[in-house]
Each structure stands twice: as structure tokens, then as C-alpha cells.
Amino acid sequence: MREETAGETDPLDPMEEREEKERGIMGQEQQDESKSEGQPASMNTQNSMTEKEENFVEVCAEMEEKGKEKGMEEGEMKKEMELEAEVTVELSQTVSAQQMSFIRGSDLFGYVGIEAVLDQMRRKTMKAGFEFNIMVVGQSGLGKSTLVNTLFKSKVSRKSCTPNYEEKISKTVKLHSVSHMIEEKGVKMKLTVIDTPGFGDQINNENCWEPIVKYVNEQYEKYLREELHVNRKRRIPDSRVHCCIYFLPATGHRLRPIDIEFMKRLGKIVSIVPVIAKADTLTIEERQEFKERIRQDLAANGIQVYPQNEYDEDPEEHILNNRIRESIPFAVVGTDKEHQVNGNKVLGRKTKWGIIEVENVAHCEFANLRDLLIRSHLQDLKDVTHNIHYETYRVQRLNESNMNFSELGLSTWPLENGTADKCESESHL
């Protein structure tokens, strides 16, 4: 952390400056120091890197700032200093800068091509494709299948969505998944839609969330077992639920007990995106008031829906996500019918009093939902599932099973008295 603190030093404060000079000198001695502490130098550096890793973005931002303040002058000095082996105390400001050694494009004596890695990743993703698993929950008749079909512009849902489609409402909550491979502009997505027929359709809906909680956890369990397997697959098949769209009926009232009970439980294990279904029944005022009341109820019941406040990764993302949080739940309308509006074909629902254009943000918030789920946050939904929900499940499971790896065979490996002491590390971050 030494270098980061140095980066924050105010050059006008003489106390700070002296401290920094000392640090600068200490920095030069770093190798011997760590040796005398009897700790392998490499381990030492490893730890400090880890701390840095976590503050990576902030540090970069800081450095950026610093760089702007000092401009080219520092760069010149640094270059000069690197050529000379001798470093005088007068240059301590530069010494600490060298310790960080953030080499910018302008400091390089030519083009390296680091950004090529982005294209390499892009090609690999396009070749391999990716998985996305979406669950829809809500009582029957709220247009779950139609909405998913509208989202992915194809019949990806199990049901035929035609009015003459008839099915008896099942007496228990069932889970049903359908997978499709969708390719658009060379990008292949294996989409799995998990439907939950029977949810909320019973006279007594007690514990109707249980099969759903179980399903979600089962997918984490499968992934965990695959991950812990000795001979594991190169790419672990991902059946984990990346997103659960919860359909609220457009009652215009408040959240019902079943909504609260479901989201309270599921919100802890999966990313929930609540939507107001068939929102064409609400007037503009009703919609605004209903949304506001739902947000109040969510907050009052401590229900976390996606994008969760606590998982925002940086201030930029926080601002962006706040805007989304202020407008959830999205009031949506789904359709698979096209109509002519001013000579253009638009997806819409034709009524005697006008056409509701589904993708027109002035008419409903379907486009906002689609943007969130697909165009702006799809990867983030996958990341939150992997980094937060799956990780939480994993910690809980491993604690349950009392699996303490350091007590198992792994401690027998001679990492402690290996060659680590022969390796000297320097970190210029």
C-alpha cells in the first residue's frame, strides 16, 4: 500500500514530503528488508499486490489525475532517472513515481499493441458463444411467454402464445426449461428460459416459492460440484439462473404478500428484475403512483432487486445504476404482432382507441427492460450471478460441510520452505 499512499501525498505539505522521501529510500531497500523479516520476498509482494488488486480502479484513477497535474515534465525526469542507476534524494518525488511505474502510452518509445488483447477476447467469445439463463415467475395470464418472445424476437418460450392454446393450470409449481441457440451478427447465445407454471395459481399458495428456491440452488450445486471435480471440464456448463423476471399484476395497489414473500427469499439468491405486467391497463398517473408504491414496499421489506446497490463496482456504475433503480419496476407490454404506424412496421397491440407501440419508450417501458437485460447489463447479470450469488452459495456449502482445505492434504506441500526465499520481487505499481 506504500506506493498508493505516496500517490496521495500533497507535495505542498513539508511533513508529508519528508515522509515520502523516507519511503523513497526505503523502497530501494525493499528486497533486503523483506529478507531480514525472515519472510519469503515473493510471498510478501504477493500480499501487497493482492491489496492493490482490489483498489486497482481507484489507483488508476488517482494516477491519471496525478499524471494530468504533472504533465510531461515528470515523464522526462522519470526516463532520465531510469537510465541512471544513482538516485539522489532531491529526486524523491520522482522516486515514488517510479515505484508506481505507471507507464502510459506516451511514455512508450513506440506502439506495443496491448489493446490487441481486446480483439483476441472478442474472437474467442464469438467462437465459443455464451450461455444466458433467464427465469420467469408470476401467476398465469400475465404474459410471461409473450414478453420473453418479444425480448428475444423469436418463439423462445415453451408455450405457443396463441389464444387457442389451452393447458390446465397445474396443481403444483412446476419448473420447465427450454433452450435455444440464437445467433445474431455472428454472436452465438445459448438462451435457456425457465418457466414456473402453477406459481401463485393455487387457492393456498403457501411455500410456492420453495420449488423455485430449490431449483436455483440446485444449479449452483451442479456448478460447484463441477468446479470441485478433480478432472473438470474446460468450460463448466452454466445452468445457473442469471436473472429472474418477476411479474407483478398491474393492480395499481401495492405489493401483495406473495410478492413480498417471494422476492424476500429469492432476492437473496438470485438477481430479481420485477416488472409490471400488462401495463397497458394503467393510466400515466396510475403507473407512476404504482411504481412509487412498489419501490417503497421493496425498501420497507429490505428486498434487494437487480441492480443491487451494494454490488456497484465504481462511482460511474453507481450513477448509471441509480438511474435504473429510480425507474424500476419497468411497466411493460409484450406482443409478437407487427402493425403499420406512419408507414413503419412496429411491434404493438392494436386497440379500438390506438396502437400501443411496445418498443416506443413514450408508450411503455419494454425498451428499458430489454436494454437492461440484453444491451447494457447482460454480462453484468452473469458476473453478479457468478461473483456474488454463486460465491455466497459456495461459502455456505463449504462451511456446512466443514471442508477446511488448509487442514486437508494441501498443507503438506512445501510452499513454506521452498525456493521462495530465493526469489526477489519488486513491484512498481
Add this chain to the structure above:
Amino acid sequence: MREETAGETDPLDPMEEREEKERGIMGQEQQDESKSEGQPASMNTQNSMTEKEENFVEVCAEMEEKGKEKGMEEGEMKKEMELEAEVTVELSQTVSAQQMSFIRGSDLFGYVGIEAVLDQMRRKTMKAGFEFNIMVVGQSGLGKSTLVNTLFKSKVSRKSCTPNYEEKISKTVKLHSVSHMIEEKGVKMKLTVIDTPGFGDQINNENCWEPIVKYVNEQYEKYLREELHVNRKRRIPDSRVHCCIYFLPATGHRLRPIDIEFMKRLGKIVSIVPVIAKADTLTIEERQEFKERIRQDLAANGIQVYPQNEYDEDPEEHILNNRIRESIPFAVVGTDKEHQVNGNKVLGRKTKWGIIEVENVAHCEFANLRDLLIRSHLQDLKDVTHNIHYETYRVQRLNESNMNFSELGLSTWPLENGTADKCESESHL
């Protein structure tokens, strides 16, 4: 696998066609079938998806082919069929196509925005940065530090690389790592260069590879422990050696025993890229003959260098990598001096008889090496390290420690008699 086989069916073969029809009908019954077998349907599908996952690329290629042959006609039929719930036997060809349900951009009734995931990944990579760890091995005086500095167009190597730089040759092989943050066009790379001073510099170089083998394994061990840790970091710090550049002196003879012994051992645990150092001492003929002899020696001793034949992921990559394999080891020259050639500044080494332009492919193969390490294969070096070398280490370690997870606490979880039987799955892949 049923669908894939169907995809390969020759429509002109009546036997095959009948078989396919039967399959088409069977496909409709899939749910009940799996139920009657007493197996949870979701598990069943999981397994078949897994198999598919592995053949993902091939299947996609096959489907692409099939799609081209049939053109739009099939697409139209499919659409029609999906709207109707009734499927007749005459349409069996289309039925099997629906089972795969590979939905292409032209099949969608509008733009979805799946490719936006590429930009989402790009932004995330740019925000987070990435790690790249490169090791240089070879006796002193072969220009290891200069080459690394030339590769990354900055002083990233520990040594000052000035002629007046003096250091006693160490009596043992030491390992020394330096880390820098390099930013170019908004992409941040944490580069760690691991130097191995003392290697091959002793009177008796027996076992001089041991500290290096140990270091490489230690990094895998650190990663493994981090991965197995219950409360693990969101991003595991990656100190694993992604690439080991092995410097061969430009003797013009053959591989020396020390080269063979080192690469034999290290080639099994890390991606080795051998280079001919200070290649400006070789004539054109000498260079070609030396390279050819080295390739023979590598093959004769069963030494695998990067890119390893067996890890090519598809035919396209195989062809590309073959071209690289035919031209290794690259004969390189390093420098950090710029010279004027025809009014342009070029990196080069000026001699009385001319300037060797380091980045000119007509003069030496530095540019080929740089392209391989940075511009075309950087991500692949990281992937091979993670998917092959680390995975090999992990399997070995877990087998050593007799850690059988299914015998541990994890088996106590009621996956077997859970709600899995309530979940019906359909796969349209």
C-alpha cells in the same frame, strides 16, 4: 446428441431419412420418456447439454453449412411450423431442424442486440485491466533484458541494460520479478517480468532448472489455494507464468544438453517460446540451418513448445499455429536505440556495415515474436496456462492429497431426491 446426428443426415438416403423421422417423433415425447426412466428430467438434459457444449463449435459450423445449403426455404417452413401446434410427419425434416432450433438473425422478427455483450465485456476488461507474467531464461549476456524492453517499448526489465551496468554473476540461480503497469490506448496491463539470473552461468549447471520449476509450481499452488479458499477473492491474483522465453545462444550448432534438459522439464508445466538470441551474428543460411536443426532436436526429444499442437482448438487455429510452428525458434535482435533510416526513425543496431532494423521482418524475426506474444496470442497464452498447465497441476495436487470431494460433506446435499423431478427440460439445440 440426437439432434446433432440428425443434422448430419444425408436427405438423399432413404434409410437415414426414415431414422430421422422416427427421431423427430421421439423428440416430441422426450419429456415423458425421461420421466419413465425414473431419472430427473433436468439432470438428463444437463448431461446432454454438456456433451453438446464440447461439440459446440463443430455443431455451429455444421448448422452454418446446412443453413447455406437450404437457404431461406427452411427458415420459412420453420416459422410456419412454430406457429402451428400440430406437426405432420411430412415435415419431419423441419422437425429435426426445430429440435436444434438454431435461431439465426434472419429468423428473428427484429434486432435483439445480443452482440452488445461483446462491448460489455470490452468495457469490463478495460476497466479492470489484466495481468500478464513473462519469464526470461538463458545464460547471462544474451540480451534478455534488452529484448523484453524492446518488446514492451519501455524499461520493464530489472536491469538498466546500459553497458556500464555491472553485476557479479550469482553463484546460484535466483528468481527476480518486476511488475509494471502499462497503459496503452486505455487498456491497462500489469506486466510482471521474471528474470532468472545465474541460469547456465555456473561451472556445474546440474539441476539449475530446479528453482525455476519450483517457482512455476509455487504460482500454481498459490492460485489453487486461493481458488479453494472458502472466502475467496472476487478476482484471484494471477502470478502464474503465462510464457517462458528461453534464450538459445546463436551458436549455429544444435541444442545443447542444458537446453534439452531445461525445455524437457519446463515444457510440461509452462508454455515455452524458444528464441535464438543475438541472431545478428548468423548469416541467412546459418540462421535457416540452425532453426531447422533446433526443430529436429525439439521433435527428437519430445519437447513441446508453444503453441502446442495438441491444444489447438479448431482447424482454423491449427492452420494458423502450424505456420508459427514451422518458423520457430524466432531469430531475434533487441535494442532500445533509434536510428534514422530513409528519414524514418527505426529501432535498430548500427554497425559499420549497416543498420539492423529490429522491427523489420526482412532483417530479423523480432516482429514475429512480438506479434505472437502480444498482438495475436497473448490471451491464448493466458488461456493455455489456465486451462492446461494450471489444470494439470491441480489434478495432480488433488490426487496427491486424496481429496475426493464426493466422499466429503458435499454428498450430503439432497440433490438426488430434490425437486429435480418436478422440473421438465427441453433442449432445442
